[in-house]
Amino acid sequence: EGQKLLILNSLNHTYKSQTWTDSQYNWKLTGYIILVGMAYAMLLLFLWRYRKDIFSNFRKLFFIFFNVGLIVTLTATVVNINVEYIYVVPVCILPLVLKAFFDARLGLFTHVVTIFILSFIVPNSDEYLFLQMMSGIVTILSGKEIYKRANLFLTVAQIIGVYFISYFAFYAINQGGIIGWEWGRLGYFVLCGLAMLFVWPLIYIFEKIFGLVSDVSLLELSDTNSRLLKELSNKAPGTFHHSLNVANIAETIANEIGANAMLVRVGALYHDIGKMKNPTYFTENQGSGINPHNDLDPEDSARIIIDHTINGIEIARKYNLPDRIIDFIRTHHGDSLVYYFYSKAKEDNPDVDKDSFRYPGPRPFSQETAILMISDSVEAASKSLKNPTSIKIDNLVDKIIEGQVDSGQFLNANITFKQIELIKAVIKKKLASIYHVRIEYPE
Known part of the structure; x- marks a missing residue:
């Protein structure tokens, strides 16, 4: 027991x-x-x-x-x-x-x-x-x-x-x-x-x-000997040269304000690939001096200009470019107005639909896409300057960027007024070096 x-x-x-x-x-x-x-x-x-x-x-x-x-x-x-x-x-x-x-x-x-x-x-x-x-x-x-x-x-x-x-x-x-x-x-x-x-x-x-993109892939995409960029340089040499200039300006800006310089450079290289479809309708490719827009209505001309973003997206998807790069193609004009052809159409018809002359957007939604929009607009406009001086360049840069700010293009981008002022200074200096402009001293 x-x-x-x-x-x-x-x-x-x-x-x-x-x-x-x-x-x-x-x-x-x-x-x-x-x-x-x-x-x-x-x-x-x-x-x-x-x-x-x-x-x-x-x-x-x-x-x-x-x-x-x-x-x-x-x-x-x-x-x-x-x-x-x-x-x-x-x-x-x-x-x-x-x-x-x-x-x-x-x-x-x-x-x-x-x-x-x-x-x-x-x-x-x-x-x-x-x-x-x-x-x-x-x-x-x-x-x-x-x-x-x-x-x-x-x-x-x-x-x-x-x-x-x-x-x-x-x-x-x-x-x-x-x-x-x-x-x-x-x-x-x-x-x-x-x-x-x-x-x-x-x-x-x-x-x-x-489906993400690293700096390693961005480096590969930045190679100007890639098949797509080679095709761009052959079909639209003026656009290719413009893209190189924009890439250099945008990369300098990105380094200055702490944005992703490699990403914005690659985005700049590919942002205008849609112009390959109708290269002669864009001024930088009109080497012969013949402007095909002279034979078109303003509405048709505006549609061709606007469609280069849509065509660019289609080409980018065909070549399997990452979505982060396609974002630059989609946003580099935001929902801005093709003002030249809109003004021309308004002369014939004051009641013309303004929205039909707008890019589809969206507006830039990051520092990098905002930088590209600024760099692209200023570089393209600077080509129209005759006998560029530091004063002309400064006025052009201020006018374009302030116009983009006033139209609300950067409301969705993570960018500050302080950074925008810094961007202005960087672009003015960069354009002055491109055009070999010297500071004008009084005699």
Whole structure:
């Protein structure tokens, strides 16, 4: 009887212990879920507050969280297989990828949130947190223009260097010396650095899956020997030369105000490809001096001019240009008026429909598309200047940009009045250098 009671009491104690352990596990799991949820909530809050265009785009939003989940899953898998290999996982590839598709600030913030989540998974979380945080910061600071091979290799070398120095410091703190130094750990750091080189094919894969555009693809599109730009230079040489000038002006402006210079340059190169369909109807391609508009009604002439944006979109889709580039074709005239032909039509019919002489839009909706609209209009208008002087250039630039502001073309673009004034100054200086204008001094 006594033995049976002892056994029953033992079983009862084991059952209660097991029940208590399950309860503890559930509470622990709940705590982890809350903390991870808070981390994701902070990332969402950042996107909602500072990157509304990404927050409102499900594809981009999913892409960011997919990458975070990928890094977390990969690290958790490695921890379960062999915790010694956690430093082989190229965690710093995350900010590098996000910087290539978006910007440095988003890349760093997402990296920090991801490291906080990973600190719940890995052992020695304080050491891991510091190493990966420092490496992520170095990645963002040094990972400029990763489409250049030398820059990527330099970034990898710096990341490995940060790992080495940080590990040495932590080992010295924990061990009180460097006796028993684990050389194998240093090999893991090197492997992690080499794995970072996988960022190039990874970016290419992401572009195809998510339909996004990185700086790597923009560099390829900026090649003037590409098939489409070659065709433009053959069919509409004047337009091609105009596009090159606009690209140079727009790139200078973008660098000055902190916009995406590579994106706006590529957008400028392709913005007028629709003129290939009827090249001689545009003044820059009328080398013979014959103007076919002389034989057309103003309405027909305006329709041909306006249609170059629609034709450009069709050609761009035929050549599989990314949507971000097509946006420049679609918006570079906004919903502005083809004023010359509208005035001509109004002479014959004062009640002519004004809207039939408008571009379909939409208006520019980013800094880059606004920059292109300004650069395109000013460069085209500057060709009409006879004996250009600095005063004439200044007046022309002020007149065109102020007209675009007054007509509300930049209401949807994330651009300030201060930036517009800076753009004016940059364009005036750029046009003065193009036309070799000297400052006029009084005699």
